[in-house]
Amino acid sequence: MFELGKVFRKEFTRRDFLKYSSSLAVLMGLSELYVPRIAHALESVVSRKTPVIWLHGAECTGCTVSFANSHYPSVAELVLDTLSVKYHETLMAASGHVAEKALDDAIREFNGKYVMIVEGAIPTKDGGIYCKIGGKPFVDVVQKVAKGAAYHVALGTCASYGGIPASGPNPTGAKGLKDVIGGTVVNIPGCPAHPDWLVGTIVNILLFGKVPDLDSKGRPTIFYGKVIHENCPRRGGYEQGRFIRNFGSEFPDIEGCLGAKGCRGPVTSADCPHRLWNSGTNFCIAAGAPCAGCVEPEFPQTPLYEAVPEVAKTIRAQENDDKQAAIGTFGASLGGAVVGAAAAAGGMYLAKEKSRQQASKAEEV
Ligand code: SF4
Ligand code: SF4
Incomplete structure (x- = not known):
C-alpha cells in the first residue's frame, strides 16, 4: 500500500489550502461562500485519508496520464494528498502476489468505505478471458471490488460506455462499468478525461458525502451540462x-x-x-x-x-442560398447583356432609320 500523494513531493500551508479551496470552488461552479467550507472539509479529510481502489481494464492508460500530468501546482496534487490509493496498477510499486494481496487487504479493511475508480472497458465475452488481472478475468475483479465500494466511478469513455475497445465489431464483448455492475455509477467520460472532471467529482463526494447531480448519461452536470x-x-x-x-x-x-x-x-x-x-x-x-x-x-x-446532420442541413441551406444568389447574379448579368444587346440593336435601328430618312430627304431636294 502507498500514499499516492507522496509520489508528488509537496508541503501544503494554510495559504495553499485556501488558494486551492478557491480553485476547487471555481472548478465545481460553487460560490466563494463555499471556500471556508471546502478548506475545512479538505483539512479534515487529509487526516482521515479516503481510501481509493483504482482498477485498469481494456484501455491505453491515457486517463491516468492525463490526471498525473495536470498542471503544477495542481488541485490534483492536493486531492491526491487527501486520498490513500490502496491499489493502482500503473502507479504502484508492488507487483505480482504482493499487489494482489494489497488489493484483497484493502477490500477487507475498508469494506463499504472506499471509492472505486475503473479506467478502461470491461471485456465480458467467454467469461471475460480476454482481459485478466493476476490470472483472474477483469470482469470478476470488478464485480468483487464493486461489492465493497461506497462510490463507483468510471473514468474515461472506455470505462463509461465501452469506448474504443467496444467499437465495432467488439469481439471481446467490452462494456462500460454501469452495464456490468448496475446501480449508481458516476461516468467521467473523455478520451482522455480532463483531470479537473475527476478531481471535482472526488471533491464533491468528499465534501457533500454524495455523488454530484448526473445527467441522463450518468455524467456530472457541473462539467458536462x-x-x-x-x-x-x-x-x-x-x-x-x-x-x-x-x-x-x-x-x-x-x-x-x-x-x-x-x-x-x-x-x-x-x-x-x-x-x-x-x-x-x-x-x-x-x-x-x-x-x-x-x-x-x-x-x-x-x-x-x-x-453532423444538423450542421450538414445548415451547410446545404447555405449552399442553396449561394446557388440562388449566383443564379441571381448570372441572371442579372444575362439580363444586362440582353438589355445591352437590345439597346445596341435599337441604336443601330435608329441610326439606320436616321440615315434612311436623311437619304430620302436628299433625294427630295
Ligand atoms: S472538444 Fe470535443 S473532442 Fe475535444 S476534448 Fe472536448 S469533447 Fe473531447
Ligand atoms: S461553431 Fe462550428 S466549430 Fe464551433 S462547435 Fe459549432 S460546429 Fe463546431
Missing part, C-alpha cells in the same frame, strides 16, 4: 456561414467554423471551451481540430470528418 457549440469561439463563423472546407488558412485565426469538417460540438456536452486543456492552454476546436465528441457514448463509432 452545456453543449460545446453554445460556447464555441468559432460560433460567429457558424452563424455567418463561414465554413472551413479545407484545413489550412481559408479564414484568419478562429473566424471559420469547423462544422463542414465534422465538428461534433453541436451534439457534444462538455465544458472544454472554458475549462481548456493542458493547464488552461487551449482545446481541440480553438486549436483547429474539429471536436470528435469524445465524451459521448457513440464515440468513436461516429465518422470523424463528416458533418
